[in-house]
Amino acid sequence: MLETIINDVTRIFEGVFLDGDLIALVIAFGSVVVAAIIMRRPTQIGSMTLLGLVLFVVGGYLRGLFRGPAPEDTAATATANRAVNQIEYSWMQFMDMQAGTLLAYFIAFMVLIFVLFGLKSVLVRD
16 A cells, blocks of 8 residues: 555656656645745645645646647637636546546655645745
8 A cells, every 4th residue: 555655656646756757746846935935934844735736737737728729710619619628638647647647646746745845844934
């Protein structure tokens, strides 16, 4: 069981942070940095991890929304159709996600936020 969780977390780290997709890397790292900066106490790690994941999802949604228009879209309906289609696509991806994968995302983001919070705490003494 523990080995499966560690393998899932490792796969998520590699898929999100080491995959080579620069835009996804910027979105993920940006959401982690924002959550670590907002975090004030170590006891907030759960809520800040959730915030980081929500920011990651919103960034991924906006990335899909602002891609170039599909060839069949007209100028008047391009934005509205893309917004609805992106919401449906994102929702279906979330619904197809297994609980172990969601937990692995949570753990991966939690570790990175905690490391950045530790660095922030060491470098900036309030």
